[in-house]
Amino acid sequence: MSKLRAMACLAMMAASTGLFGPAVAQDYPRPIEGLQQQGMQIVGPLPAVGGMKAYAGYLDRMPYAMYLTPDGKHVLVGSIFDAEGKNITEAALEKAVSTPMADALRGALESSHWVADGKADAPRVIYVFTDPNCPYCHQFWQLSRPWIQSGKVQLRHIVVGIIREDSPGKAAAILGDAFPAQALNKNEENYAKGGIAPLPSIPSALKLKLLANQALMGNLNVHATPAIFYPDKQGRYQLQQGLPRAETIETVLGSR
Numbered sequence: 001m002s003k004l005r006a007m008a009c010l011a012m013m014a015a016s017t018g019l020f021g022p023a024v025a026q027d028y029p030r031p032i033e034g035l036q037q038q039g040m041q042i043v044g045p046l047p048a049v050g051g052m053k054a055y056a057g058y059l060d061r062m063p064y065a066m067y068l069t070p071d072g073k074h075v076l077v078g079s080i081f082d083a084e085g086k087n088i089t090e091a092a093l094e095k096a097v098s099t100p101m102a103d104a105l106r107g108a109l110e111s112s113h114w115v116a117d118g119k120a121d122a123p124r125v126i127y128v129f130t131d132p133n134c135p136y137c138h139q140f141w142q143l144s145r146p147w148i149q150s151g152k153v154q155l156r157h158i159v160v161g162i163i164r165e166d167s168p169g170k171a172a173a174i175l176g177d178a179f180p181a182q183a184l185n186k187n188e189e190n191y192a193k194g195g196i197a198p199l200p201s202i203p204s205a206l207k208l209k210l211l212a213n214q215a216l217m218g219n220l221n222v223h224a225t226p227a228i229f230y231p232d233k234q235g236r237y238q239l240q241q242g243l244p245r246a247e248t249i250e251t252v253l254g255s256r
Contacts, residue, residue, distance in 0.1 A: 028055070029068055031075035040064065043100050047092050049080060056096035060221055061105065063097040065089045102236040105220075109158070109229055109237065112216050113209040115180040117141075118154035124254050127237070129217050129227040130157040132170035132187050132195055136243040137226045141188045143244075147253045157184060160213050160225065169198025172206040228252055 028042060032055055036042055040057045046065055048054035053068040067076045079089040109127045124147075130137045147153035159175055161168030170187065173196050177183035187196040202210070217227065220239075228240040230252045244252045 029053070029072050029075075031068060031073065032066060035066065035075065035077075040066075041100070041104070043097050046089075046096055049088065056093055058097050058101050060219070061101060063093050063101065065093045098236070105229070105237050108216060108220075109156075112158045113175060113213050114156040114158045115174060115184050116154055116156055117144075117181060117184060118148040119151045120154065122151055122154035124153045124231065125156060126153060126231070126252070127156045127158055127229040129160055129213070129222065129225050130184075131160055131163045131167050131225045132174065133163045133167045134225040138188055138191045139243055140226050140228070143249060144253060146256060150256075152256075153253055158213050158216070159184075159210070160217060161210055162214060163225070166198040168202060168207075168210055169200065170196050171210055172199045172202040173197065175209055176203065176206045 028036070032042060035057070038059075040059045042055055042057040044056060046054035046056040048067060051070055055066045055068070057064050057066060064077050065079060067078075067080065068074075069076065079087050082088050112127075114127065128137070128140065130141075141155075144153065144155055148155065159171045161171035174180055174183045174187060176199065183196060190196070199206075217223070220227070222239065222241060224242065226243065228244070229237040230240060232238050240248070240252050250256070
C-alpha cells in the first residue's frame, strides 16, 4: 500500500460514483455521514487520542482517517503525530482498511464484463483493461503467451472501446461473440491486419456492458490501456499501468 495521504478538506473532492456499493447501514455522527454522502466508505472506529473519536474509511482506493472534534460538529481528515514526530495513524489505518479495500476491489473486478484467456483452473488470475486497438495491449497479450499456454495464468480481459472510432464496435464484436475468447484471440492474432471486424451497430445490451466496463475503469482511476490488476504475495490486487517492463514482467505474471 502506498503511503497515506493527508487531506485538509474532503468537501472539494468530486463525489464518488459508488463503485464499491453502499456502506453497511450504521448510525454515525453527522459529519461522518456527510463524508459518506460524498462516497466515503466507512469501515469502522479507529484508535484515537486527545479525547477525539476516530473512524477509518476509504475513497477511490485511498484510505483515510477521520477525527471527530469534541463538540461532534466537525471532522478532520488526515494523520496525527506525537511529540516525537511519529505518525500514530498510519499503521492502525492500514490494518483497519486493507482487507475491506482488497475485498471490494476483487469484487468489483470479478463482477465486471470480462473475457477469459487461459485455463479456468489457472492458479493465478489477472484482470486487464483491454482495447482491441491498443498496441500495448497487443504486446502484453503476446508477452503472456508462455504463462497462458503453460496453464499458470488466466487473463480476464475487461474489454473497453476508447482508443479509436471503431474500438467500441470491435469490443462489442468480442463481447457479443458466441465464443468471446476465440474472438479476442482472433483480434490479437490478426492485429497487424486490422484485427476483428467491428459490429456496424452495437446492440443495447452490449453497449451497456461496455459502458459499465468503462465506468469501472474510470472509478479505479485508470485512464489508459492496458491497466493490469495482478495479485501480490498476499493475494491482494495491485495495479500495473501500461505495458510491464522486462524486469517487472514476472512480478505481474508470476514465475515461469
